Amino acid sequence: MTEGMNVKDYDYDLPEELIAQDPLEDRSSSRLMVLDRQTGDVEHRHFTDILEYLHPGDCLVINNTKVIPARLFGVKEDTQAKIEVLLLKRKENDIWETLVKPGKKAKPGTKLVFGDGLLTAEVVDVVEEGNRLIQFHYDGIFEEILDQLGQMPLPPYITHQLKDKNRYQTVYAKYDGSAAAPTAGLHFTKELLQKVKDMGVDIAEVTLHVGLGTFRPVKVENVLDHHMHSEFYMVSQEAADKINRAKESGHRVIAVGTTSTRTLEAAADENGRLHETSGWTEIFIYPGYQFKVIDALITNFHLPQSTLVMLVSALAGREHVLHAYEIAVKERYRFFSFGDAMLIK
Template identity: 50%
Template sequence: MQTSDFYFELPEELIAQRPSGERGNDKLMFLNKTTGQVEHHKMEDLVDLVAPGTLMIFNDSRVRRSRCYGIKTTSGREQEFMFLNPIGDGSSWNTMVKGAKKVKVGNEYKFTDGSIGVIPEVSEGSEFRTIKFDKPLDEAWFERNGHIPLPPYIRREDDDTDSERYQTVYARETGSAAAPTAGLHFTEPLLQKLKDKGIELAWVTLHVGLGTFLPVREDNIEDHKMHTEYYTVSEETAAKVAKAKAEGRPVLAVGTTSVRTLESASDENGRLIPGTRGTNIFMYPGYKFKVVDQMFTNFHTPESTLIMLVSAFAGKENIMSAYSQAVENKYRFFSYGDCMLIK
């Protein structure tokens, strides 16, 4: 299957540059994955579209202020770093950098609070670099030095609004370099309405790395390699999934990160194994889902691993048709855009 099979025309004005005026005030498309039929709703209708007894799984990862700017000590040139994950004791970090060819071994960079990071090694041709400090970095360091890591298709600097709106209301475990954006639509009152209807809620943690959002550069999608991301599934959540499956109740994953966690953490029989592990799972048409029965998600970029994932779940023709209707009906796309329920 070719990467170009997942291309669609998207007018620039439909790429959401800011969140809606009020959290949860978004359009919701309902896609029947069996028939391909589409219905147009609002986010507030979600309670009516989810059956009592459904188990909804949310990703509670919190976005780190991981976009940081260092000044090269020898030239004064500013360099942007996207901090992805710590190495060892946390004094060294994997980062993604712009203009990677200029970021060479031995380069020193001074950050806002005066701390110095050094490039100890380089993988030639890669957009990733390791940067090392003289002591481990904590979350206070990122609060002093970092910015909210808005994705590149949002063509503005982050502001105070993003500090709140680029986090889910249930975010707890800090570690993501990008938001699990499907969850941005949920409010505390909506979560309560879901519970009041008899819908069960559970949580997993997957810290989103930018590898998820890197473009697929291979013509044949099977040649694409995913970068590793780390997830945690608690014993409580594993038990809830097992009980729901035994009772014939559907499991609804909120966001592709929850989907990737549930499918990565399951054995061949669909039994969830609790614990913390890494995953580089890549789901595209032909993948057989073992745990996830329903999905809530945003609208994804053309030719991305995420549109391939939802195509695996709902069928490529159904997804491409739904996306065409979304464009026609002026849905807002990507992180701050509208959403879709697939069941």
């Protein structure tokens, strides 16, 4: 297999205690590793130092998706057996594609009750990978009931309970629809974003509703055999104009997060220009990919053997990335969703 095409090429050793279990009190007090993608050189900074790496005329692209509290704990109506439902994808007429635990108890026709009957549901079908289609019934507004009953669908490697739902939400989250937070954005405070604007950097908002597939390690040996989950994205005319303007005037487009990156690269035409658009993307970015839009990336540290390590390797080179991760382990950086950040420039 050619270099970089085996999933083992994206493995690294991570001591478990470096997985951040809790968010920091102050979002922007994370550390920031700066990786030069040309040389592989690394600098150690703090997240607020990001301002030193941005220039007037640059465009910073953020993903304004909002995580829905998509984990519901309920019971089966007849036996009162406990059941957990994770909302994955909204279909029509209050039908959702979900992941149900334990699945064998959730045959079509099974009735479920949540929050003492505030929300009830019926399993209508079994679809791919054993996911269930569930029809919900309620009075009022679904989002409000979800906010009341649901919990944040934290990734599997976070075992602590989250005290404040908003800490798994960016300060600019707007549109409901994600099963996971675009975590690179968690480091920004409103004050820091204001400073970015004040220095003449354009901020463009795009939307990509993050699917849970993001956390899935790649299960196949050959990277090319991995099938990406599909995610819904939207780019407004305003965002497209800001990004095109930065490109045309010779400034940089800096993506906040792999989700913003996937949106821009999926939405751009072959010349790297953006237009108002929305749709579903299954874009899979791995080494060999030629970036059309982004010049730099702010991101967290990702799981070994994940598509996200492959994406950052496509931008900065696999050797540079794995070397930087080795340094991050040595320097005790915090990893994954609530962890520290990296700027690839």
